[in-house]
Amino acid sequence: MSAESTEKLALPSGEEIATLGQGTWHLGEESARRQQEIAALRLGVDLGMTVVDTAEMYGDGAAEELVGEALRGSREEIFLVSKVLPGHADRLGTVAACENSLRRLRTEQLDLYLLHWRGQWPLEETLAGFTDLMDAGKIRYWGVSNLDVDDMVELTALPGGDAVAADQVLYNLSRRGVEWDLLPWCREAGAAVMAYSPIEQGRLLKAEGLAAVARSLGATLAQVALAWVLAQGAAAIPRSGSPDHIREIRGAVDLHLHPEALDALDKAFPPPGGPTPLEML
Numbered sequence: 001m002s003a004e005s006t007e008k009l010a011l012p013s014g015e016e017i018a019t020l021g022q023g024t025w026h027l028g029e030e031s032a033r034r035q036q037e038i039a040a041l042r043l044g045v046d047l048g049m050t051v052v053d054t055a056e057m058y059g060d061g062a063a064e065e066l067v068g069e070a071l072r073g074s075r076e077e078i079f080l081v082s083k084v085l086p087g088h089a090d091r092l093g094t095v096a097a098c099e100n101s102l103r104r105l106r107t108e109q110l111d112l113y114l115l116h117w118r119g120q121w122p123l124e125e126t127l128a129g130f131t132d133l134m135d136a137g138k139i140r141y142w143g144v145s146n147l148d149v150d151d152m153v154e155l156t157a158l159p160g161g162d163a164v165a166a167d168q169v170l171y172n173l174s175r176r177g178v179e180w181d182l183l184p185w186c187r188e189a190g191a192a193v194m195a196y197s198p199i200e201q202g203r204l205l206k207a208e209g210l211a212a213v214a215r216s217l218g219a220t221l222a223q224v225a226l227a228w229v230l231a232q233g234a235a236a237i238p239r240s241g242s243p244d245h246i247r248e249i250r251g252a253v254d255l256h257l258h259p260e261a262l263d264a265l266d267k268a269f270p271p272p273g274g275p276t277p278l279e280m281l
Contacts, residue, residue: 007048007253009235011141011165012190017079019230020253021051022246023196023239028066029059037241041070044240045077047250053168053194053237054105055083055116056097061104068106080105081112081168081194083145084126086119093121094129098138113139114168117146117280123155131160141165143191148278149181156189164191170279171195171234173204173225173269177276179232187233197281198229198236209268213261219251226252228265 008016022044027037041052052071054063064082071078082105088097098113113133115126130142143166144155155161167186171178172195186193204210205221214221222238226249229236240246257265 009192009233011192012163013141013165017192017235018048018050019235020049020226020250021053021079021194021235021237022049023237024052024054024063024067025058025196025239026063027058027239027241028062028064033241034066036243037066038070040241040243040246041067042074043243044246044250045071045074047246048253049246049250050077051079051081051235051237053081053196055085055114056088056101056104057083057085057116061100064101064104068104072106075107079111080107081114082110083114083116084129085116086121089115089119089126089129090121091125091128091132094126095132095136095138098129098133102138109137110139112141112143112165114143114145114166115147118144118151123151123161124158127155127158127161143167145169145196146278146280149185152182152185152189152191162189164189166192166194168194168196168237170197170281171229171232172198172200173210173228173265174200174207175279176269177272177279180272180275182278183232183234193234195229195234195236198238199225201281207268209264213264213268216264217255217257217261219255220248222249223252223255224257224261224265227255227257228262231257231262 082101084097133139145168
C-alpha cells in the first residue's frame with residue numbers, strides 16, 4: 001500500500017497536533033546564529049510546524065530562552081513541549097524545574113511536559129509532580145521520553161499513569177527497533193509517539209538507499225526521511241536553525257510515498273526482526 005504523510009496527530013484527549021514540528025536541541029548556543037534561528041522558528045510556525053519541542057537540558061536553558069524570544073506574540077498558535085531532567089524529577093523538583101522552564105519560555109503554561117529519560121527517582125514521584133502541575137494549570141498534558149515498553153507498562157499501572165499523553169523516542173529509518181513492540185504498544189494504549197532525530201542528526205542524508213528513493217520521487221533526502229516517519233503514525237520534530245531548511249522540510253507533509261518507494265526503503269533500512277532495546281542519543 002502507499003503511504004501519505006499526515007498533517008495532524010491525535011493525542012489521547014482527542015486534541016490534534018501538527019505531525020511535523022520543530023526541535024531545538026543545540027539551538028541558542030551561538031550568539032552569531034541567534035537571529036537566524038529565531039527567524040527559522042517563526043517561519044516554521046507560519047508554515048504550520050506549530051509543535052515546538054525543547055528541554056531544560058538544551059544548552060542549560062539557552063534553547064528555552066531562545067524559544068521564549070522567538071515565539072513572543074504567537075504563543076496561542078504553538079503546542080509547546082519541554083522536559084524535566086531525571087535528576088530533578090522527584091515531586092518537588094519536577095514542579096520547580098517546570099516553573100524555571102516557564103520563566104525562560106516567557107509563558108504561564110506548557111502544553112506538554114515530559115520526563116526526559118528515566119533516572120533515580122521512582123516514577124510515582126514524577127507522576128505526583130506532573131499531577132501538581134496540572135492541578136495548578138501550569139501544564140496541560142504530561143508524558144515521557146526514552147521509555148521502553150517495560151517502563152510504559154510500569155507507568156500505566158500506577159494510579160493516574162494511564163493519562164500519559166506521549167512517549168518521545170529516537171525513531172528514524174536507521175533506528176526502527178521501536179516498531180517491534182513499543183510502537184504497537186503505544187498505539188494500543190492511545191499514547192502518541194514523537195520521533196526525535198528523525199533524520200539521525202543529518203547522518204541519513206549520506207545514505208545512498210535514501211538518495212535513490214529521493215531521486216525517484218523528485219524530493220530531497222530530508223523530505224523522504226521525514227515523510228516516512230510521518231507515514232508510520234508518529235510525529236517528527238527535526239531541528240533546524242535555517243529558514244531555507246525549514247522551507248525544505250515542510251515539503252515532507254505533502255510527499256506521497258508509493259509502494260515501490262516504501263519497498264525500496266525497507267530493503268535499504270530493514271525493519272527489526274525481533275525485540276530491540278530502545279536506543280537513545
